[in-house]
Amino acid sequence: MSTAVANPPPGFALDINDLQIQEAAIRIQASYRGHRSRKELREKGPPKILQPLKDVVLLEGSAAKLECRVSAFPDPFIVWAKDGTQLKDGLKYRYVFEDPDVVALVVRDGSLADLGQYTVTIKNTFGLATGSACIIVEAPAKVIKGPDNLKVVTGATVVLKAEIAGEPPPDVGWLKDGEDIEEDDRVFYDIGDTTSILTIKNAQHSDAGKYEVFVENNLGIDQSVARVDVL
Template identity: 30%
Template sequence: MSTQAPTFIQPLQSVVALEGSAAMFQAQVSGSPVPEVSWFRDGQVLSAAALPGVQISFSDGRAVLRIPAVTAAHSGRFSVRATNGAGQATSTAELLVTAETVPPNFLQRLQSSTVRQGSQVKLNVRVSGIPSPGVKFYREGAEIQSSTDFKILQEGDLYTLLIAEAFPEDSGTYSVIATNSGGRVTCTAELLVQGEEAVPAKKTKTTPQVRQPREEKVRLCKASTI
């Protein structure tokens, strides 16, 4: 059985949470054998006893830490460490607890685009807000779930819908809705995926460019009389 050191496929993301609301950190880790996972807060080992109410789980490579109701005392640097016989990896992010609510706002909106069939497509938005908004992508009004073909990625305030290989049937209206306790915003863009052009049965000759004849001045000659 081959061994593989732990790797974070999806690292922790920093969280801004409203006081009294729930806050959650999650990360996706791979490795063989399956790594053991431990959590730390400001460098100290974290446990349910050290942080009352904290909920920690690890299943199918997904490590989750959830605090049902945060207070200002929960603010700090959280880390998750994955360890197996081949090595270890650590991912770290910040939790900021605030009493202020700021409605979501798009710092970068979706952009309409036209691509060729088979191209990789990235639809990006940047979203701010306190607490951190929940962000969902839609196509023609139907929510897109993250899958092999359509991956939803997050890096800080940047959210990306990654289409690994676009086809004409993926064309349409895409939208993003960002929501938190302060409000909700949406933005929309069009994606056009152009299919391969049909090859004509016969090659058509290229029509030569017709040059316009130069205007010739007509000379009027008077008949001379002898």
């Protein structure tokens, strides 16, 4: 048994072949699509970090790359910074954009000065996202500048200074004529971040000899020698 379809009330009949009706329908569809597109952009457009940055190890003299996977539409503006200072794209720091959604920073000619926290800022008209990671620099222990040869008179104070470097920070020691120096109130040495200083108070003739400073970490060993004469 078929069901009869009621006719529309007078004045409510629509002719779908009418050009004005078709144009109105197109405008409604376009408006809906535009609203949906704007809604999708608000939801999907703001930058997101899909795969975060990870800490990397940089060997002295080599290069390292920090990278993360992102999502953003329209394409975002990227800024990299180290310890809060913006880095310029150039020979030392290279901004890299890898298709389709990976951004990276390449740090060349690694040195101890590159150790620090790096931040990427991803920004477009819908918002921004940030991520951070550290570059951990490793460098062999090194005596940058060894102590100078000295000639002093009896009773004087001898100061032997060495400039040192290395990451991890190196172990430091001093020797006299090949033997470890036994520290006391008169003969002692201090170790700083970048220097080590050996002090000999009230120098005696027995203090004359060859003094050696050595540094060592898991990446290397270095040493330097100086001669002290007591007159």
